[in-house]
Amino acid sequence: MMPLAAHDHESGIRENPGSHTHDHGGTSDATVDMVTTLAGTVLPNPVLTASGCAAAGRELAPFLDPAALGAVVTKSVLLRPRSGRATPRMAETPSGMLNSIGLQGPGIDAFLEHDLPWLAARGARAVVSIAGGSVEEFAELARRLAGAPGLALLEVNISCPNVASRGQVFACDPLAAADVVRAVKAESGVPVLAKLSPDVTDIVAIAGSCVEAGADGLSMINTLLGMVIDTDTFRPVLAGVTGGLSGPAIRPVAVRCVWQVHAALPGVPILGMGGILSGLDALQFLLAGASAVSVGTAVFHDPSAPVRVLAELRTELARRGITRLSDVVGAAHREPHR
Amino acid sequence: MMPLAAHDHESGIRENPGSHTHDHGGTSDATVDMVTTLAGTVLPNPVLTASGCAAAGRELAPFLDPAALGAVVTKSVLLRPRSGRATPRMAETPSGMLNSIGLQGPGIDAFLEHDLPWLAARGARAVVSIAGGSVEEFAELARRLAGAPGLALLEVNISCPNVASRGQVFACDPLAAADVVRAVKAESGVPVLAKLSPDVTDIVAIAGSCVEAGADGLSMINTLLGMVIDTDTFRPVLAGVTGGLSGPAIRPVAVRCVWQVHAALPGVPILGMGGILSGLDALQFLLAGASAVSVGTAVFHDPSAPVRVLAELRTELARRGITRLSDVVGAAHREPHR
Amino acid sequence: MSARVVSNEPAGAYHLITLDAPAVAAGAEPGQFIAAAVGGPQTALLLRRSFALYTADPATGLIQIVVAEHGPGTAWLVRVRPGTPLDVVGPLGRPFTLPAEPGTAVLVGGGYGSAPLFDLARRLRAIGSTVHMVVGAGSAERLFGTADARTVADSVVVTTDDGSVGVRGLVTDALPGLLGPRGVSAVYACGPMAMLRAVGETAASYDVPCEVAVEESMACGIGVCMTCVLPVVGVDGRSRMVRSCIEGPVFDAGRVRWKDVGTLPVDVLGADAMDGH
């Protein structure tokens, strides 16, 4: 590893045109081995989409080749078709946005019939995100998905409210989170990632609980709970009152979560996300301990963001003389060798 | 109350020049009664500084008259002088910043000798923020401050780590938070605000615990724990590794916290803060349930921000036909009258 | 996609912005829109802003949009100087449907909503249709394209709410006179949602098919985020929350459940699954 002395930047919204003109004479892009292993699954590269920010991949096809990504993470699917909430469903916030979609989707039957086969036919690896209101729903979804062609991993979105437990979110309770993971693991033929919420007092405790219950890895972070009030109507902007905050605004929180969990559970694979806009943003997550990253809200700013982030990451690694992506995973926890 | 139909905006970094040109023919600025009551203390207006973002007021004197504000909230003071942490102590992030100052300050003796008298001499109301590593330190600080001229309220910064409890932050544990509040209340001659951290699973539980222990009101929010990694050195940017995220990036989280606590505990006075840059931002917090607001990081962008926010707030209220500030406090929780 | 601002000039209450954007100009059809990144390289404004294409010329590679200043994004855009690079994505969305046979069309535009109708009028006339236009707004300076209208349409009615120009009243006031006598084969409309609803209802009462281009708040503009939905009745009679960015912005007016926009009707597909969580 050869960190450079020169100064680079995490991105605001877009890379600034002037900051990367200098060449540091590192290795050429092509020689960087971008292969990563996420929860035992080998991926050609570490850049994925984020659940809910790429639908089931098809809408992105005009802008990128889904097979060129590490994997496509699909919008969380539920057992039944869901309408989602009333509108307005979003509000822009400084360097971020709130969403309150309410998990609109076609349900698992339509997903298995139309969406997953489309991804498989394109040669894309699918990380299928599942969500439910009860442990049984999660288990049933895992059962339905078992053996489906194209399925690489399951991502368990435990950030939805637990119907049985006064609406408390699974991911906020170590026991409820573990129950879901255990039930999904019992049914799943592929590795399982538990997706964690940052809105907890101790994310390491939730992480540990999921791992103990059998999670093969962790995805983090989901959105932060936020709210905007309309200063003309004097009422909440979102029909759902509160919504999930995403985008660059939350990146420092996301990097911190990945760092904390990797420090406490260094052997546990992490899919990192939260505000990634550029290759250098992705690099921060890898250095903090993520084996791969999801690019979410950035897609709304730039539909080709995931492939751009991948290309930028490759270039930045090459500039730093890195030949294997896996060498940087967790590197921020190690004292630099001089 | 007469909410307008016209569209206004929460601010990015600065008000955009074109968005408020239309006149709505509301009442003129001068007729808005800006007086507010915070935890039983009457303040001439609802705009305060935020702890740690205004030192003890003196450095702001070239830019604003401290007596023109609702109050000056001073940097958290501890018993002994403190050096704070090594540098770097800050990192800019999208629409925000991280800080890891480590509560640098002169200690309570110097504060009582130099800082509080200066504020009192200027006719400014002081909300003195206190911090400690143990319940006894907090109690001792309250004792030392009791009866000091100029002191209007105490703000108890329970977001520092509890030395006795493996470094866990007081504000993350309802019992530890309550212990501090109870001890401070027993010594304090003025109303006590407990300052809460958003980094908890259930902020309403912490709020309730503090109120039960005697808090006269709540300040929220303190910063979110965040981190930035230097993509050249491959190490955390901050000497303190993690730091507190503040600024507009966190505003939606802050508004949500105020909203949740006001919904659960409508009688409890709230000092709201987190990313306020403009009068309309301040209005969001008032509508969510805050009786007053603190302007923090905005001061770094604009040293006169607190007085500007106050002027903008007055103008925006007048434009909306509001004659009494107190009418908007918590208004977002009520169905609009038509 | 990188475009460049060629000119940016006031046009009544709006700004007419011309962009050099060959890739957009190449494939654009009337009713489609572009999504522009706003605020410059260090912007805190994460989301793109959508604008209907007013013109798109594949020959010159130029496109034009008409921008009303509204919030911070449009405030930035109306001040952007010629020469500035502008990042745009497009053309996006479903365009207006051109008829297989020539006929008589009534095109109704409200405010800047008239912008996409002039290219539509040209295309309709090119296939031999007769085009009548109604261009309306609150007041004179909020009208857009009345001069254009006269060059592309067989007849033009201008309305303003305050009567400052043209006929005093709403665009819908002009419809009975057009739809009644003339054997109109289609109505096309673009403008504020309340106007679209009224136009759609009027067209329905005369049994004339009507297409409208709606305007819903959009986060992505490309169909991946599900923010831009409205309740629309499908061919199967089932209502669904439908994405206006990719399945619209042009809809059959008769299928949009206007009075339920902004709510979650209980009979919409999957509304029953919303209980509890």
Added chain:
Amino acid sequence: MSARVVSNEPAGAYHLITLDAPAVAAGAEPGQFIAAAVGGPQTALLLRRSFALYTADPATGLIQIVVAEHGPGTAWLVRVRPGTPLDVVGPLGRPFTLPAEPGTAVLVGGGYGSAPLFDLARRLRAIGSTVHMVVGAGSAERLFGTADARTVADSVVVTTDDGSVGVRGLVTDALPGLLGPRGVSAVYACGPMAMLRAVGETAASYDVPCEVAVEESMACGIGVCMTCVLPVVGVDGRSRMVRSCIEGPVFDAGRVRWKDVGTLPVDVLGADAMDGH
């Protein structure tokens, strides 16, 4: 405070930006700085950027700064067009101390760090002092103000690390020749921290007082945030973490604990209170 960009021109590796800012120009003294808001009205860059004043003319109301492109804020600034409003706060910080009596001063500037020294040279000469300047940089294009130097100083030495212009070597290599023979009464320096340290140590070895203008990362620039500290020995012999924005940026070089910058020395006031929390 609102200023306006009058011109923005390349100057070697830097940009020379002239601002119309009468309120700043009125009271400025050499060694003081301004803090500029960057990124435009919708910026995600919350913090101001600090720049030493190169010139400040109360008569015209103009000030000048010399900007090196570094990160996103300076990347924006070096591209800002004449006519653009720029929000600046200043003058800020403690200026260089002018002597009560005329004497002989050596002014040492590294890179853009030479910028504040020319006005200082003028002031020193105005009170009758003799001024020798050393202007250095890594390479020719990173030198700033060598032509100015010749007009404001009695002698000038130019150094570059690569020898592309002037003497090959570091600015400190030129100091013995100046400090040895000439009875110098003060050294003033501005530039990278490593250079300041070396200049300070050299001056000390010749027993000449030395003032340096340091550059620490600043969040507020006005003394309220405590981010910009460095360990400095006080008159009482006690070391403290001192704010470089308001108690600096000019310090007595002998009081700065150079090797401890970026650390928390155990003997600094209040370091003992850092245990545990």
